[in-house]
Amino acid sequence: MSKNVTRRRVMTLAAAVAVALTAAACGDGGSGPAVPGTPGGQKVAQSVFDAAPVASDAEIPAGSTMDMIRKRGHLIVGGSLDAPLLSQQNPTTGEIEGFDADMAKLLAKYIIGKPEVKTVTIGTQTREAMLQAKSVDAVFQTYTITPQRATQVAFAGPYLTSGLAVAVRKDETGIKSVKDLAGKTVIVGANTPAVTALPEHAPGSKQVAFATDPQAVQALVQKRGDAYVQDFTLLASDAKANPAIKVVGDPFTTEAYGIGLTREDAQFKEFVNNWLRKIQADGTWAKVWESTLGSVVEGGKPTPPALGSVEGS
Known part of the structure; x- marks a missing residue:
């Protein structure tokens, strides 16, 4: 394929x-x-x-x-x-x-x-x-x-x-894709592909890592980061379960x-x-x-x- x-x-x-x-x-x-x-x-x-x-x-x-x-x-x-x-x-x-x-x-x-x-x-x-x-x-x-x-x-x-994608808070309007994360504070999962992919796709972004997905979602809702980058399938599930967040843009990698x-x-x-x-x-x-x-x-x-x-x- x-x-x-x-x-x-x-x-x-x-x-x-x-x-x-x-x-x-x-x-x-x-x-x-x-x-x-x-x-x-x-x-x-x-x-x-x-x-x-x-x-x-x-x-x-x-x-x-x-x-x-x-x-x-x-x-x-x-x-x-x-x-x-x-x-x-x-x-x-x-x-x-x-x-x-x-x-x-x-x-x-x-x-x-x-x-x-x-x-x-x-x-x-x-x-x-x-x-x-x-x-x-x-x-x-x-x-x-x-x-x-x-x-x-x-x-x-x-x-x-699947692929990496971007989740933001529901009221966020300034971030529409990974390109808008340059210079932003981005939440990632520890030891996930986002750690290495972000520097390439969002130069200058600062990473904040969390051990589990629920911790990362909570950090996003609590405004401890501007966005959360994780696998699209997982983010879609998170957004389904938590109306305070949404997924923006398309996956920017293939996983x-x-x-x-x-x-x-x-x-x-x-x-x-x-x-x-x-x-x-x-x-x-x-x-x-x-x-x-x-x-x-x-x-x-x-x-x-x-x-x-x-x-x-």
């Missing part, structure tokens, strides 16, 4: 989400797009999990990571509990819902035969260490694939593409998400990639996207990115 094709798809997704968010914010009594886990919200139907594929015994050799996970009875995932549409804990049921969370459940179903997942909450700055220590089996956390990270961990996928794995386990990476191929081909991937991220996007579902299509995957 060419970079231009990928960028066009990201831009289309960005425009669609922006339209949906605007409609939800400006509606006069309409319900707007539903957020998973809230009254009237959507979640992946149980039938999707029931119909999801399960690996054969031949695909899980004795002594492999997959065999260990199957015998344990649950998949241990590094992730989040506070990312709307991606991985958020439902306050009523306690269930973790969203695109990343449901993808993790599907991988657990493929290995174990049931979607049993234990989620360990981690920050962006500790993901590599957690994988290297084998404290988690995999990381599902909008984990951007980069060559530098690939020297420390392995990435299956990519399984979704590919991967499933973080232990670098030394090539067998497990091949296994996870084979699983991704299956759920893309049988329509499971599309059903999860439509019920989560797709709930704030007008138009058709995106095409999953080609596996191994970016450096580091």
Whole structure:
């Protein structure tokens, strides 16, 4: 897949989400797009999990990571509990819902035969260490694939593409794109691609880093920075959940998400990639996207990115 094709798809997704968010914010009594886990919200139907594929015994050799996970009875995932549409804990049921969370459940179903997942909450700055220590089996956390990270961990996928974008307070009118951030104080997530991308796209900007997305959003609302630069998909979720902020402009980079794995386990990476191929081909991937991220996007579902299509995957 060419970079231009990928960028066009990201831009289309960005425009669609922006339209949906605007409609939800400006509606006069309409319900707007539903957020998973809230009254009237959507979640992946149980039938999707029931119909999801399960690996054969031949695909899980004795002594492999997959065999260990199957015998344990649950998949241990590094992730989040506070990312709307991606991985958020439902306050009523306690269930973790969203695109990343449901993808993790599907991988657990493929290995174990049931979607049993234990989620360990981690920050962006500790993901590599957690994988290297084998404290988690995999990381599902909008984990951007980069060559530098690939020297420390392995990435299956990519399984979704997005890009860096800009969020500002709702009443902000002077910032319309990343070009307007030159000389501004910009909030970023620690150890995220924004840290290195901002100097190129917004020369002279000053960065203020926070460990988690909720902390960064709170800092923006509290005017501790002029804008917040983060992955578009995450910002769209934030804006959906928090009417005090909005996303402006289009994504100014193209980012590919991967499933973080232990670098030394090539067998497990091949296994996870084979699983991704299956759920893309049988329509499971599309059903999860439509019920989560797709709930704030007008138009058709995106095409999953080609596996191994970016450096580091």
